[in-house]
Amino acid sequence: MLGLMQDRPLLITTIMEYAAHYHRDCEIVTKAVEGGIHRTTYGEVAKRSAKLAHALAKLGIRYGDCISTLAWNTYRHLELYMAVPCMGSVLNTVNPRLFPEQITYILNHSEAKVLFLDITFVAQVEKLADTLSHIEHIVIMTDRAHMPETSLKNVICYEDFIAPEDEDFDWPEFDENTAAGLCYTSGTTGEPKGALYSHRSTVLHTYSTCSKDSLGISKTDVVFPIVPMFHVNAWGTPHAAVMTGSKLVLPGADMTGENFYNLIKDEGCTISLGVPTIWLALLQYVKTLDNEDLTSLPIEHFVIGGAAAAPSLIKDMEETFDANVLHAWGMTETSPLGSVNRPLAKHAHLSDAEKMAFKTKQGRPPYGIEMKIVDDDGNKLPRDGVAFGRLMVRGPWVAKAYFKQPGLNILDEGGYFDTGDVSTLDEDGYMTIVDRSKDVIKSGGEWISSIDLENVALGHPEVGQAAVIGIFHPKWQERPLLIILANPGTSPTKESILDYLNGKIAKWWTPDDVVFIDEMPHTATGKIQKRDLRDMFKDFKFSE
Ligand code: AMP
Numbered sequence: 001m002l003g004l005m006q007d008r009p010l011l012i013t014t015i016m017e018y019a020a021h022y023h024r025d026c027e028i029v030t031k032a033v034e035g036g037i038h039r040t041t042y043g044e045v046a047k048r049s050a051k052l053a054h055a056l057a058k059l060g061i062r063y064g065d066c067i068s069t070l071a072w073n074t075y076r077h078l079e080l081y082m083a084v085p086c087m088g089s090v091l092n093t094v095n096p097r098l099f100p101e102q103i104t105y106i107l108n109h110s111e112a113k114v115l116f117l118d119i120t121f122v123a124q125v126e127k128l129a130d131t132l133s134h135i136e137h138i139v140i141m142t143d144r145a146h147m148p149e150t151s152l153k154n155v156i157c158y159e160d161f162i163a164p165e166d167e168d169f170d171w172p173e174f175d176e177n178t179a180a181g182l183c184y185t186s187g188t189t190g191e192p193k194g195a196l197y198s199h200r201s202t203v204l205h206t207y208s209t210c211s212k213d214s215l216g217i218s219k220t221d222v223v224f225p226i227v228p229m230f231h232v233n234a235w236g237t238p239h240a241a242v243m244t245g246s247k248l249v250l251p252g253a254d255m256t257g258e259n260f261y262n263l264i265k266d267e268g269c270t271i272s273l274g275v276p277t278i279w280l281a282l283l284q285y286v287k288t289l290d291n292e293d294l295t296s297l298p299i300e301h302f303v304i305g306g307a308a309a310a311p312s313l314i315k316d317m318e319e320t321f322d323a324n325v326l327h328a329w330g331m332t333e334t335s336p337l338g339s340v341n342r343p344l345a346k347h348a349h350l351s352d353a354e355k356m357a358f359k360t361k362q363g364r365p366p367y368g369i370e371m372k373i374v375d376d377d378g379n380k381l382p383r384d385g386v387a388f389g390r391l392m393v394r395g396p397w398v399a400k401a402y403f404k405q406p407g408l409n410i411l412d413e414g415g416y417f418d419t420g421d422v423s424t425l426d427e428d429g430y431m432t433i434v435d436r437s438k439d440v441i442k443s444g445g446e447w448i449s450s451i452d453l454e455n456v457a458l459g460h461p462e463v464g465q466a467a468v469i470g471i472f473h474p475k476w477q478e479r480p481l482l483i484i485l486a487n488p489g490t491s492p493t494k495e496s497i498l499d500y501l502n503g504k505i506a507k508w509w510t511p512d513d514v515v516f517i518d519e520m521p522h523t524a525t526g527k528i529q530k531r532d533l534r535d536m537f538k539d540f541k542f543s544e
Helices: 012-022 042-058 075-086 100-110 119-131 158-162 199-210 237-244 257-267 276-286 311-321 345-349 352-359 450-457 494-501 530-536
Strands: 027-031 037-041 066-070 090-093 114-117 137-140 155-157 179-184 194-198 222-225 247-250 271-274 301-304 324-330 337-340 370-374 389-394 417-425 431-436 441-443 446-448 463-473 477-486 513-516
Touching: 012 042, 012 075, 012 199, 012 237, 027 075, 027 257, 037 042, 042 075, 042 158, 066 075, 066 100, 066 119, 075 090, 075 237, 075 247, 090 100, 100 119, 100 179, 100 194, 114 119, 119 137, 137 158, 155 158, 179 199, 194 199, 199 237, 199 337, 222 237, 222 257, 237 247, 247 257, 257 276, 271 276, 276 301, 276 311, 301 311, 311 324, 311 352, 370 417, 431 450, 441 463, 441 477, 446 450, 450 463, 450 477, 450 494, 463 530, 494 513
Parallel strands: 027 247, 066 090, 066 114, 090 179, 114 137, 137 155, 222 247, 222 271, 271 301, 301 324, 477 513
Antiparallel strands: 027 037, 179 194, 324 337, 370 389, 389 417, 417 431, 441 446, 463 477
């Protein structure tokens, strides 16, 4: 017997229309790409999204067509986030920091017909133009006054494009499983792979991120996603902000600690999100300020994800701003939120040091995400906080296949997706990432976690960034090499680093050598690029 409740489709349109009615006057503040601060409201964004949908329809864009963006976090990008999926088309947000060949690959693979770009990316796209096989129109996201000179063909100015159109659009109703967004993985190996989100997966993910035990975003928040809207939908925050009517603050193209600080202070941000390197930039900037009372800023939560949050970073952020760090884990294939570290009631009595150690865990999955860890043969491993294995996840916002790769099975027999991460799960369900499976150091049949070693090394006062990679060893197969970028104005020695590690890690984990570099390579999403480090040190040999 079926239930007798209404089967209303879970469409992003419902989020936008709800905001247009109930959050009409709530503010969206953008550090404009053209300069200055731009202010608008959800009511205005809904109207402009309707205009945009009309303009796209006139251009010939139909249900199922793909639109790509190379764009920062701005109100115009938010309009695309609404208009494109709500008219039944697919929004493909492309990371402009990828290599040109990868951008070309994605734009051709997605078969996008229209490319929207910020003025900052015009020169970059001019160089690629000849390699793009499907793009018919390019819309530059600015007004007439700021339109750049360009050799690009079929160029349209965003504000001119939407200006003549109607503020109402008869948004279609369709199957909630219709594709809404397309994000490609950063592709550290092979070509980037596309995760194709549906309206249903996006709405369910949004509900989940807003729940109190997850990110807990609500109407009274001022949400500041520094994580880009081209990196897994800024971890779902644009949708969450529109759903809840929280004030939304967007950093535009200005990715400096100074801009982050000014927006947090001037706009009263309560929750901000980003990868560890973002917070290093913010910390570095605020250390240059005199007589600023950082602890009285309204910021309550810093969400750190995308890469492991080291205890030293968590401590520094919490103490500097008198705020709480929420450590979260996820990936492109999981929309991305897969776990958030929130304490249980029983953790209230932990000492400060114990709380800090606890916060380095990546947290518990929200309702909807199921997790298990397995050995190389797929056998389930115990949830004892000690055994570690491949982290497998399933749920309604986890990918079941990659876009246009029908032959590639990415699920096990139970429908779980292999994350490529190695982790533990404890009795309370807290998951701790030990490593990416390809980064773990295999020493004499045992595993050494590069993340654990890096986390300890980062506690050394002169260490700015740390990365550990495995180097071939004739006896042990691999041994750890610790690579360090020192804090500005300091010059730590190998001996002082090894002394510092002594007693904080198992003896056999001690790196066989420590080297210093002037610049740490990063991926397009701001994580340390270990593949480049492995290339740089491919001929490295430990001294006998
Ligand atoms: P991406 O798809 O680019 O978002 O990358 C996803 C990968 O980032 C995951 O599979 C993890 O390896 C890594 N990652 C994300 N969050 C964390 C975290 N909190 N701690 C450690 N690694 C993380």
